[in-house]
Amino acid sequence: MKTLLAIREQDYAWTREAFPSIHPLLLPLCNKPFIEFLIDFAILTKSTAIRLLSDGQLSAVEAWCGNGSRWGIPVSYGSLHDEDCMNTLIDKNRRFCEKERVMVISGFNFIRYDKRQDYAGMANALPDGDWANCSGGAITLAGSPQHPEGRAPEAPPVLSLIPLDTMASYFTTSMETLETGADHYVLPGYGGEPGCAIGRNVVISKSVEIKKPVSIGNNVQLQSGSVIGPSTIIGSNVIIDRASSVSSSIILDNTYLGEHLEVNGRIASGNLLTEPLSGVSIAMEDPHLLSGISQNSPLRSLPRKIVHALAAALLLMLLCIPYLLLWPPLRLTGRWKSKALECLSSSGKQNLTLNIIELTPSGGTLSALAGALSLDRFAMLFRVMAGQLSLIGSTPAEAASNTPDLRAGKPLYRPGVFSYAEAEEWPTSGSERAIVERFHLAHSTALQDVTLTLKAFFNRLHEKSTS
Amino acid sequence: MIITEISKGDVAIIAFNGTLDASSAPELRKNRALNDPLQTVVVDLQKLDFIDSSGLGAIVGVARLKDDRRFGILLSCMNDRVRKVFEITNAQKLFHIFDDTKAAVEYGATRQSTCK
Incomplete structure (x- = not known):
């Protein structure tokens, strides 16, 4: 089986305003880029190749994913038009699809799955049509089942789609992924105990308090007296300054959070602080409160x-x-x-x-x-x-x-x-x-x-x- | 650059072999099928090694001539290097791009007949 990932610009247009410095497909959920969850799921279904299709720019995603050697699966790239239907997509990629069964994952949706379950058997045994769907897209199987004699597992594995169409859905999905943790998904970071994952080169001062569940990225500094968690995701290249507390929040990559601040139920990205449920955001002008950490020389x-x-x-x-x-x-x-x-x-x-x-x-x-x-x-x-x-x-x-x-x-x-x-x-x-x-x-x-x-x-x- | 042309029904297939740059771009303007507004053309780019802004301009220029939505230029078998040029310039939005010439021909023929 092969996998086509078809994601249209209009599906993720809202993220351009909310997260202007991040390519939407690389938007981190629990410190893992969105696209990697899709690749993981394709691997779980035992796909032999993945092609990513979009009507937008893919160069940043291509730089990140490369040819897929990191996952041991060939990843290639193509384009689509907004109006392309399923058959047109398969026609446009006929050489890629050959005569194999194809799984088309369309839309900007998070796939809720469980890595311990058998998706390959199900994907090969189900008839043509939607395997799962939601308002923002679907997982569709096309082509005849490769092992029709094979039986689908008696208890269907966990599978559902969550449309990522607002800041609120992004926030709740990130939090759900954090709560579910490494049981269901392959998540980055070292975890000595469940509910706590810490990346590379993290400096934690002695008096820092960490309350589970938390996920901390790479190159992070947690200064003395800060309190992290519960339900907190800290991205990579982040500094949390002295005596600040962060709970039920997401601090995205390349962010500095100043001293003696309390952040609860917010998303911080650069100097932008957002209330996820309403989507209202405020840009901090004072760099001592909240600011971006520039990587560009x-x-x-x-x-x-x-x-x-x-x-x-x-x-x-x-x-x-x-x-x-x-x-x-x-x-x-x-x-x-x-x-x-x-x-x-x-x-x-x-x-x-x-x-x-x-x-x-x-x-x-x-x-x-x-x-x-x-x-x-x-x-x-x-x-x-x-x-x-x-x-x-x-x-x-x-x-x-x-x-x-x-x-x-x-x-x-x-x-x-x-x-x-x-x-x-x-x-x-x-x-x-x-x-x-x-x-x-x-x-x-x-x-x-x-x-x-x-x-x-x-x-x-x-x-x-x-x- | 070598340009070869064959016809499949109402659709012309034009294959480019070599480099499409400022020196070879004017050849496109001389090609009858590319410049005929009532002709669907599949451009096979499998053997196109390199394209620069002049080549891109020539392809976009001939595509502009085909203003009737039944006809147009379809691109097929782009290699990675050429695909990146189209993507970085957003020119991909102007074309339907296929990875197989036969599929592109079928698509072009169907579009002509269904839009009539």
Whole structure:
């Protein structure tokens, strides 16, 4: 038997707002990424291969799961469309499915199972159709049973689906998994006794009190006097500072919780504290109370910033004389108009205010010349030298626009003075522009950026001078 | 890049062999089946070793020509390297992608007949 995991973006859209820095399929439940529960279940049914299908980005999941060698089962990846029905999914993956029986797990649902029970016999003996379902999806078997003569176990094993469609369902499912513990699921961490799992490199001060059930991730510091539990999940790379108490709560990865605080029945992720039942969250501005622990080194992007700044300086030198000659007459005659635009920065956290210059199209030769020489971008070059903008990158996205991916601080957005779409002469509006921009953001080096900037500059020169 | 073309009923199968980049992308614009708005085309990418932004642009460009939903470009047998390019750029959302050319041909033929 083989397993298809079909998870659509719309199924997990709510998590983008609630947990912007975590890929939804890697969202931890009891310190184990969601996708690993699905892989475990596929292994329990004795699947020989798994294919993960989604209409969203899977690169983060692919980086995490790889080819499945960690589990000893081949994992591959594919795409689907929102409207694809079961038969279309199987058709689209015909070579993968071959003539074997296929189990399709669809939707963003948690599978409640028990690792000690026999799911393989059941999966092979049941007829075609839904094995389990809920409002958010189903586990469906397709293809003829592989061992029709085999009998299903007399007592059907525990199996049900819990839709993860709200913060509340995520919270209750995490807590249920913690309570059930390692009896039903394979959970991470060392557990000397039931109800307590602790990861690697955990520093626990002498006066810390731990009340079961708890699950603690890797690289955690519990400072003196803190009280952890009961019913508490602490993720990886977390610091709980002195004399704080955490109970019935989830502290997600990369979070610092300050001193003398009491957290009860909440989810903390970075500087965001959420009440799970209502979904109301508050972002803490004071880093001494609650803050994120950044794993990204600012030095990683330094070489690119240096190259961009040097190229920007060179462009500034080249364009300063034409700018000084053309700007005053255009400004005085009203053909040089500027408007402030609030744009998203590459970190996605703060906004940038850019002065967008509009040159009147019917402004005559001077206006056309200024446009051809990209003098409308002249002032933005100083932003490159200050490290706020790239010389070439994405077209700056308006802060007010509905761009959840950008808000989530995805790496494939880096606002630039020039855009890659201009360099490639692609349409500079619409979704197709985003295709070429993402391609170069993922692939181009700092030096290629300089070449593409020149291309964009000369494309604009050519375009404006011919029009 | 070598482009081979065969027909299966109303569906044309075009196979790319080699590299689809700025130098080979213009060949796509010369292909009759790809540029015919009333022709369903299955593009077999099994032997496509590399694709860059120009190649991607050429495929997206010919797909835009087929504005009638009965016809279109279906992609099949993508290797991992090419799939990652489509995924990272979100171009996968524009295409139906199959891992088997025969299944893609059947899908294309069915879509033509059911949408008539």
